[in-house]
Structures are given as structure tokens and as C-alpha cells.
Amino acid sequence: MNSERKIKEPNGRLGILTPGMGAVSTTFMAGVIAANKDLGRPIGSISQMGKIRLGKRTENNNPNVKDFIPLAPMENMVFGGWDIFNDNVYKSAMNAGVLEKDLLNGIKDELTEIKPMPAVFDHNFIKNIDGENVKKEKNKMDYAKALMADISNFKEKNKCDRLVIIWCASTEVYTQITDVHLSIEKFEKALEDNHSAIAPSMIYAYAAIKSGVPFANGAPNLTVDTPALIELANKLNVPIAGKDFKTGQTLMKTILGPGLKTRLLGIDGWFSTNILGNRDGEVLDDVDSFKTKEVSKLSVLNSVLEPDKYPELYKDMYHKVRINYYPPKGDDKESWDNIDIFGWLGYKMQIKVNFLCKDSILAAPVVLDLAIFMDLAQRAGMKGIQEWLSFYFKSPQTKEGLQPIHDIFLQKIKFENTLRHLMGETLINYLGLDYYEED
Template sequence: MSNRRIGVWLVGALGSIATTVILGALSFRKGTKETTGMITETGSFKELGLVSLDRLEFGGCDLRKGRLRDAARHVVRETGALSSEFLEEIDEDLMAIERDIQMGTVRNCGEAIRKLSVSTLFDEGSIRQEVAAICGQFRSFKERKSLDELVVVNLASTEPPLPIQEVHHDLGAFEAALDRNDLDVVRASTIYAYAAVQEGCPYINFTPSNGALIPAVVEMAERNGVPVMGNDGKTGETLVKSALAPMFLCRNLQVLSWEGFNILGNMDGCVLDHPENRESKIKSKDQVLSKILGYTPHSRVHIHYVPSLDDQKTAWDYIHFKGFLGTKMSLQFVWQGYDSLLAAPLVLDLVRLAELAKRRGESGLMPHLASYFKAPMGVEEYRLNEQFEMLLNYARKAGGGDDRVA
């Protein structure tokens, strides 16, 4: 394993997923928990020289004031994943990380996020001033921690969709829009992504927010030798869809309708209760079926906020399909899981793989990471097994090994 010191800058650092990422890394460092759920801890990835989990240093930003220790207690209380005794053991570690959590920007995040925010940082400044301030946060963190690399991960709440314009498709035109402070061409996620790539930091968009990796930012990443990837981490219902939908294709069964009902709590659920924010999420979840099946059955994704569920997410899917002699049949499944516990190991995987890609001189999109995302960029393959094979093929080549799969 690589002994380089790697920073992880979490946008949305006080949220449940970010907190669980930090708790997971600290628990591995202390040797108290298994790495179940982390693909990079399986045999196929052992020869890649991935950064050791105990060499990760965490910092980030959030729109809320609060203490990481309180967020950690909340996660432990809701999930039961760790003991209160362990929290006491890592209290000083959490305090140290708290000092590296800065205030972020709420630029064009939508009213739902702004209402939950106490941040006024950058509100009066230009886009260029926001970018410069965020780049300064990155550089300061790298210097204080003597880091060899910094990976930026967007775990913030879902923004309203950014209408993609002609200016977003050309780096020169986009930067000219930034220079004249055209506020309509950015969301907060755009600013973070642009700042990360400008600083040479690998960037992962784990959210559905389409403003993060616009074509101009991807172009900049290709030019600057920076690996980037998104969008929207695939952790639950859509994970099952991408594994199950190919079955109907393989058996020549026609899917007539696929209805998905999702209920969840936590801050993500609260934000998604607002139609403009929910639109981004539904778009990333709803395209999987047509991409796999080659046709578009009747399909609706319903998302509802249930505060009492907190971090636990429940999805009920009803699949109506047609078989031999036109007979109609159905399949139903229920998926229940803690959102943060499903997402955190994937985030740690992505950090390690993004750092490896940067070290290998790769740039632009990382299509081999498609299996981690609902709406993977630069990829037309949406079947989970085939996406996972892309990752394994990459690991074989990067490791210079053979075709054995552990």
C-alpha cells in the first residue's frame, strides 16, 4: 500500500454520510471494525498500491455550524454501528478534524438548502472571489497537514438542476462567463468542482447535482491532468435495479411498468421534499431502466420525506411484466438500509481509486468507476455486472496482473 499522506476534503462535512466516512476510517485505523462494503479491500485490488486507510486526513466544509462530535453521536445513536465507548476513544481525533471544517458557499443552492444553512460566506463576493477563497482552503489544508495529494468529494445536499447552456460546453466561454460574474451559469457544486480541478485535486461528485461536472469543467480536468467522476452514488434501490433489470432482458420478458416508492428522513430527505431539488434526484434514478432495457416502460420514482426514519431509507418497488402468451405477472421487493452506512464505504473506495488515477497520470472522466454511480458520466453501460467488470479490468491492468478475480 502507498504510504503517501492523502487529504480528503468533504463538501457537506457535517452530514451523515461524511461523518460516517470519517468514523469508518477512524475505526479501521483503530482496528475495531471490518472493511465490509469496501470493494478496494477485496483481493482484486490488493496489488494496486492503493493508499492505506490510516494515511487519510480529513477536512471539509459545510453550510451549518456544528460539531463533528455531535454529528458522530447522532450517527451512532441512529445506526448502532459503533459504541459510545469508541466515540470517547476517538474524541480527540474528531476534535482535530473539526478544526479543519470550514464554512462553504450557498451560491444558487435553492431555497430549501439556504433555509437550512447559517453560512453567509461569499454571499457578497463575485464567483471568482468564491473560487479563490475555496482554492485557498484547499491549499491551506494541504500545507497544514503536509499532504501529498488532496481528493475533493461532493457529499452536499442535492441542488436544483442547472439548465445546461451553450456556454457550459466550452471552457473558454465558461471562464469568460465567470469573469463577467454571470451568476446564472453556476451552482455551488460548479464552484467547488472548478476550484478543485484548478488546484489539481481529483474530484468526485457523489450527488445528483448536475452543475458539478459540466462539460467545461471536464475539459479543464483533461487539460490539467486531473481525474474526475460522477454522478450520484448508487447505494440502494437503483443498485438493485441495475442488477435486476438485465434479468428481464435475458429472459425476453417485457417490463410494462416499474414503480418505485422511496421514503427517507435526515437532511437529504428534508431537502428532497422540495420539488426543485427532488427533480435532480429523480432524473438520475429514472434513466437506468431505459438504458438497460432499450425501451422505456411506464416508470415513476416517488420520494417522500418521513422525519422519523432519519438515516434509514426504505424503497418498495413494484414491477409489472409480461411473459409467455401475453400473461401479465409481477415482482416486488423492499430495500431497507442506512443511507450513510451504504454510502461511506463507496466514498472511501472512490477516494483511493481517484488518488491512484492521479498518481498514474490519468485525467478527465474515470469510466471504470461506473458501478459506483446512478448516472455515470461518459458511460453507456448501465448493467451492474458489466460495470463491475469494467472496474475489475482496470484493476488487472493497473496492477499489471492476470485475469484472476478474488
């Protein structure tokens, strides 16, 4: 038995703020409100519908996750956020076309009340969309201070006890770490100097951390994955996590890839293509934003398959990813994967996957769980990078020098063992020899 970590109770209201109030965030917010009214179920959410095994298999002790560990209840959640468009959540959700109109009309009053605050926006980082609901400040430090004021005002106005911020906005152009990202002193000077290497998502992350608010990055942007902001999060005891919600095609890769590797089946090539027509697709139609997403998607298989350890099976694998903007699809993403594999004596085989999914339907429970578990992390006194939440990300953020775990099954074990650890329960390693040695 481990010693139980002291976890503060989730008393009072939890405010969840999302930079970006488009298809993903409005589907999440509307879904929680609908579930609270028994108009639907939060399917896909581990925090709401998951179970966790405790002790030996023979004990059959599998409580609900939400009954096992103190989590913020959905009934105590309050929503807000920022967006470059003025539309309230009802109008934005209707425009997104993800959820049925009858469902949205049934919760119209609640959704109409949620209005976006003016956003921090820089056309140099997101090129294919534009909006009028944006802040006007003289430099990036002033933008950060304006966001901190928004955070404080939202908490006071809505009588929230705690807040969490989840980035649900568009993918920014590809950015690499530069000198201004290496320390908090250099980062803050870059904010004051209006430095071009500081992206809007970094300003949100900085404002969140300075406000003591956990921050999770749902896009593949660099954002909080810099030495400066990691340093600040550790210094101020704030949990951070990222990057890029694991949905759609990459979810399938983290399921199929580990299966093929476990059976030591070789892969000659993996060709992936997608079409989607929502705002995300429009943004990714820009080559620089696509580069950010491409790097995130390509990293998955390399980590799962470990070609350096199995060169005869995976070293020469050709991996290609394409994303095409196709407006008629709306939020209904469609992906195709062609996987050329080989087995015994090198004989060739193929796997073809055609996944027709609703991107925001898959992302909504991820947003909910991240908000709930990031809040848990803060109440448990955890700080800095929350690698145990890798399960929810395409490109998990880890401590420098640590290779991320992409195998979804190993991620789930890590996630569940972290919950057991927090509650002082015995960790499960699935060895199972004790069942046979007892005789």
C-alpha cells in the same frame, strides 16, 4: 500480457476533503477511524475487502485488490471539508444518528478535531436548509479562489502529499447545460460575472481541478459534467468522475434489471417509492431538487433494458419514482418497488421488493473507494472522465456520445479489467473455450 502502466507509489498522507459534512461524510470518516482502531470492518469496500482474479480459473490466483495494486492505505488518510453548519464531525455524526453513540464516543477525540471550513452556499440551488457557516465574497470567482486557498492551506497544515475531493453535500436544483458551460473561457467569465447558472458544486469542482485535485461528484447535480470543466480537467491532467452515489433503491434496480433483461422477461411497469428523514430527504422535499434526483434515478432502467432494441418487452414500460420526506425515519431509508413483469406467452407475474436500508452505511464504503481509486487514477497518469468507476454511480459520467453502462455486473467487469490493465495483467473476457480446446 499487457504493458504495465507506470504508477507512482502512494507515499505519504492522502487528504480527503468533502463538501458537505453531514450523515454520509461523517459516517465515512468515523468508519475509517474506527476501522483503523479495529473497532469495526470496512464492509462494502472493494479497496479494503475485495479480491480480483488473475489469469485462468484453474490457477486459483485471487489476491486482495489492495495487495495487487498500490493503493493509499486507510492509516495514511486525513479528513476535512466544508459545511454550512459549524458542527465538528463528532457532533454532526451524533446528530445524524447513523452510528452508535458508544462507537462515536470511543473515537471522540479524533472526530472533534475535524471541523468544517466555511462553505460556498447559494439558497437558489438548495432551498430547504440554511446555515451560518458560509463564505462571503463579492462574486463566484472569488468564492473559487477562497476554496483554492482552503485546499492549499489544508494540504500544508496537515502535511498531505496528495488530496482528493468527494462531493457529499445535498442535491442541488435541476440544472441544464447553457452557453456559459460550453468552454472554460465562458465558464470563467460567468464566475467573474456572478452568473446565475453557476452552481456551488461547480465552483468546488473548478477550484479542485485548478488545484490539481481529483474530484468525484456523489450527487446527481450537473457539477463537473459540463464541457467547460471536462476541458479543464483534461488540460490540467486531473481525474473527474460522477454522478450520484449508487446506494439503496437504485442499487437494487441495477441488480434486478439486468437479471430480468438477461432472461428476456418483459416489464409492464416499475413503480418505486421511498421514505427517508435525514437532511437529504429534507432537501429532496423541494420539487426542484427532487427533479435532479428523479432524472438520475429514471435514467437507470432505460439504459439497462434498452427498449429501442427490445420494444416488445420494454418500450411501453411505465416507470415512476417517488421520494417522500418522513422525519421519523432519520437515515433509515425505506423503499418499495412493485414490478409488473410478463413471460412465456405473455403471462403476467409480479415482483415486490421492500428494502429497509441505512443510506449512509451504504454510501460510506463508496466514498472510501472513490477517494482511493481517484487517487490511484491520478498516480497512474489518468485524466478527465474516469468511466471505469461507473460501478459506484447511479448516473455515470461518460464522454459525449457514449451511452453510459448501468448494468452493475458489466460495470464490475470494466472496473476489474481496468485494474488488470494498469498492472499489465491479461484482461479477462470470460469466454472460457480454451479450457475445453486444450484437450
